[in-house]
Amino acid sequence: MQLKQKAVALMALLLLGSAELQAQNKKLELSVEKIMRDPKWIGTSPSNVFWSEDGKKIYFYWNPEGNRQDSLYSVSADGKNIQKVSAQERRSLPSQRGEYNRAETKKVYEKNGDIFLYDIRSGKAQQVTNTVERESSPAFSHNEQKVIYTKDGNLFAWGIDNGQTVQLTDFKKGRKPADEAKDPQREWLKQQQLTLLQIVRDRKLDKDAAEKQQKLDAPHRPKEIYTEDKTVSNITLGPGERFITYQLITRPKNAKIALVPDFVTESGYTEDINTRTKVGDAQSKYEFFVYDTQRDSAYTVLMNDVAGITEQPVYLQQQKKASASPADAKPQKATPRETVIYGPYWSANGKHAVVVARSQDNKDRWIMKLDPATAKLTVLDRQRDEAWINGPGIGYGPGDMGWMPDNEHVWFHSEESGYSHLYTVNVNSGQKKALTSGKYEVSDVRLSDDEKYFYFTANKVHPGEKHFYRMPAGGGEMVQLTSLKGAHEVELSPDEKNLAIRYSYSNKPWELYVMDNKKGAKVKQVTHSLTDEFKSYDWRDPEVITFKAKDGANVNARLYRPENPTQNGPAVVFVHGAGYLQNAHRWWSSYFREYMFHNFLADQGYTVLDIDYRGSAGYGRDVRTGIYQFMGGKDLSDHVDGAKLLVDKYNVDPKRIGIYGGSYGGFITLMAMFTEPDVFAAGAALRSVTDWAHYNHGYTSNILNTPYTDSTAYAKSSPIYYAEGLKGALLICHGMVDTNVHFQDVVRLTQRLIELGKENWELAVYPVEDHGFTEPASWTDEYKRIYKLFEENLKDQK
Template sequence: MKLVYGLLALFLTASSVLTAQQKELTLEDIWNGTFRQERLESLQSLNNGKEYVVLNFDRESRTSSIDVFSYKTGKKTKTLLSSGDLEEIKYFQDFTFSDNESKIILVTDLEYIFRRSTRGIFYVYDVNTKSLQKISDQKIQEPTLSPNGEKVAYVHENNIYVKDLSSEEITQVTEDGEENKIINGVTDWVYEEEFSFVKAFEWNKTGEKIAFLKFDETEVPEFSMDVYGTELYPSKHTFKYPKAGEKNSEVSLHLYDVSENEISDVELGDYNDFYIPRIEWTNDANVLSAQVLNRHQNVLDLIFVDAETNEAEVVLNETDEAYVDVTDNLTFLQDNSFIWTSEKDGWNHIYHYSKTGKLINQVTEGNWEVTNYYGFDPKTKKIFYQSTENGSINRDVFSIGANGKNKKRLTDNTGQNSADFSADYTYFINTFTSATTPSEFTLHLAKNGKLVRKIQDNKALLEKIAEYKFTPKEFTTLPVNGNDLNMWMMKPPNFDESLEYPLFIVQYSGPGSQQVSNSFYSTNDYWFQMLANKGYVVVAIDPRGTGFKGSDFKKVTQNELGKYEVEDIIQAAKQLGAREYIDEENIGIWGWSYGGFMSSNALLKGNDTFKMAIAVAPVTSWRFYDSIYTERYMTTPQENPSGYDENSPLNHVEKLKGDYLIIHGSGDDNVHVQNTMRMVEALIQANKQFDWAIYPDGNHGIYGGNTRFHLFTLMTNFIEEHLIINPNTKSSL
């Protein structure tokens, strides 16, 4: 605890030093790495439970190493491998162990395809022989070692391959893969984006079988984007993208017998137009689990497949009037009973089921959310998890008996606590951060949370921050439309309540999201701080529809995205504008993606409240967005046309009064630039003046080279031009 209080004191000292002694925070500082945090990269426990490994990169020699540390002493015991000792590669970007830790896959020359998907050149390092073996001369996707480390499966050009590492024999498992038609073993665009996974194949426990998904996207409509690049003629990027209400890929489940070199098809049941968002082998090598979701995403079945007979049985069914979230917390225990998380009582909690799907007991309960499941210790029968029991903006780590008794809080500090447990659940490394504390890493005993020692902190970052003007966030709630909305506020230095300040609202507001959390500065937060230093009161708000306050609060926006969230933001702005220190004639709003959809609607529907808005990469009609995300909250446009159109900014352009800046990347594969082009055309036809910017070939993140610096300079200039600071206020800074 002394460490935390010391860091807090240092941060507050940074806020109280005389302004004349401090530097002005600039965009150059934000984007040149001045405020970079130190982290434990690729932290993971070794199977022995006594050691953990991290990835280190030596900037001077430009080499990578996997270093081993003792939990007990905290000392480095050895370097497992260093690229400096390898002739074939200069450095590697990440690594993955086989289950038995005899082999390590090293990642090099990595390139992104979409948000999560990559391809690269991969090597296998043999820990015992210290030899290195290239998997393929071609760039491949998702190489995964068999449990014993003897084989590696991977995907190349939409087909699955298996390589025997001893004989170097390569077997092509599938042969029908074809771009924009058939995909084997990795997901299509919409699964990757909305179900958050890429690798769609899994080895069973013995390495004898591989389960995989096949996507037939032949009939999925294509989307194309011009890529301007540097050549004389632009090229065209064409890919399958199912918009709301359009044809999805047909997905199917298959089993590959490695020794027999045979593929069999799995008939899951009488489903039509469905998703398979997760597959996972159980502890029984012949039993595969699959989560199957209907297109409306309000019915989810957990299915067990007998890999010997290919028979499928539903063992668990979940339904919801709105939608059912896919769980990433499915965990099979030694007896093949399983842990499951669900919102079925109105809050996300842990449940324990038998191997036949019979409920054994609800492990956690209360008006709070389980936000992460860490695992089950078979020796102590304890379950470890993270939750919001200390308030929705905070996270703590807990243990509880599998019977739901003897719950214990294992973390003390208020803020964001997340844990990485040793393989035997003796220790955990806690990562803690709060609004005033950058990431610090400490070692604790899992049985009681007792601090063993400090591993690493970011005191140097706080010392750097002390050179600048920083004003800590003030957390509170704002009563709006019958709900207490989470909010933080950044005030200018030397804030004087007798003066009036322009208000700048930042938000995202998407379903289940959270902007207001007790955590340290993100890159955007430094920008917000810079704006506060210039004389703006900056506020972040989480309206109805956002997460971690129960399913009723989150799912109230169902079928009407952009209605209740916008009502809350407008009302919040009005209430804040009524405060004596806020200039109600100078209120602005900013958002990116869903936040851009929101800022656009707020400026239009709240045209008597907001003076200006910036929308970056906004959705302007949910008709243009992908099927999985949009239909989860809106069903299809055919079923719910009014829900799609009544809250689309395209249909409210005639209400524009304030200053509007809309920004998009022309290469955005996620929220297509089509959204902005349609908005621009609607504004032109309504004879409304506005500002806009297109970043050539920029994706949804709009970054690369000098791009982010240029973008944030553009937005800062727009704010300063249109959200006017009172001369009396400016003189006080």
């Protein structure tokens, strides 16, 4: 009997093990509900990777246990000994941000509003400040004997050896007090008193003598500089500590901030959220100054004589020419355009200073040598784009340019060739040299510590791949250090002997890897983040294809196909958002939910096309600016051409094509449904811009200029003007607390559709969602509606 019970128990265990094994081997069946769960069901990829200051550990945020939040983990440089970092160790770590001395033996940084000096060899931090007020922007003085930082809008210096703190500037809000001597009535009374009364004369002599002696005895104080109602920014101490540069910002008083009402609140009352101005509203004005401490004088650096400063954009010149009358033939005085000056960036020997300037109409960027003693600017490079200046690495901070070891050349990015490449320019002769060239883009540039090499990322192999390269500082052979197909985000170790890499592929989320800093070195995977459930599905590796647009341009796209496609089957075209973004690539997409949804659609018999339309990143200047003055032009025609490709090559029924996307993708969806109603039978527009005149200034003015200077561009580009063209089925989804694309956008469009008598549309609202949805319930509801839209309008309903 006992043996029989044991046999039964053993059989039960075998059956249970077999069932568990079958469950593990069973392929996940996708559904909207499963896809749109909390992303932790996938597994949490490592993020925010950085090295310890001594290079012995790699730190990263990770969540293998599926907790509510990620935790800090560490692993040794060889990829071994992964462990969660203790709270005590985490609190003791220096900030990732900060500045190093030239030997990289010390680091200064801000943490919790105070300044710290970290000795890398000993691993010990010294607290420089400990105050209630916030100290920020720490840096070493040029001679590295002091720590420079800002507090309450002023610049301070702390002596490393003596611990003495000195205030270097004395900026004061408001206007300088009026000088009574300038008032004639008061001056007359004063002189009368001095003339009539001896006691007044005697006391004045005593007072003047005391003030004179006090000035002789007192230490030097910085000049009082009154800023009125302007904001001080970017205060910088130059080498030799003679020149201090700073920026004054005048905020517009009449700018109108849009409010977004929040209906679901803790208080139970509707609460307004302050967001932003709308494009074309009054903008801040910027002035750049030099304070010469030797002369105790402050003066403005003016752009008035800089080449091209008065050159108006072509679109304004054309407008002026079109509306010109005989009275306009009289020469007009050219007005300098508004600009912003960034820097200065000093050479290591302290002899040269360079600044970067941007015109506020977005058409020009200048790199200029600055003589701080005279405030004279000498142009070293001018990049002008009649669309707008942008592109990888084309920024204005210290990481976007730098000095070469000879202290005579500056490196920087430019799209002069049509692609963002690396250049140098001689600050004395102005001679410029391209270090990289070709139909690819360079980004994330840095010089090696010995200044013999450049390290950077480039998509030279394919627009949809990112690899890490090393190249001699003077130009030459680009050595590709990474080899896996996909994308690599690389952090060099402090000694530059090892690479910490976040790597992913189209169907493989990001994981942490390590390798030696050598070509062909073995790559070792450190983290294994994916859940068994996620791995149980055979995620598609979408084809990255290229097709010709009607104007002859090459367009890249991702293609998802059913395992057994039917003749004249349905198709969906996905439109990525963000405008300047890339999604037809070979790495794990930030649109990972949409990627999974596309796998689900393919399982249901849909062919899915995901296009990098005109305006997308990764393909150079012409693609980037292809939407200038007309969003909904070439970017939309690329999708129409993509739909034609589906019909001509992939057996798709031309009457069964849908389109969807969010943000910019939602905008394109609306334009498609309103202006190409015979191409797309159904569309889902998510968090869509419906009228560009209501979007923000920074993004929109680049592409469409401003509504009052280029109203035609706004009318051509805004879906609300085309709503009458709607024929197919339209789903609109929008978060009610969207602080980016305001809910007002779809409210206005809704009213327009009502007034036009349109019936084949619906609006789904999400009361607690901002621009990027966060709640799984919202994602699920939204995508169930999208799937239902496609099923009802694209599938054969027999």
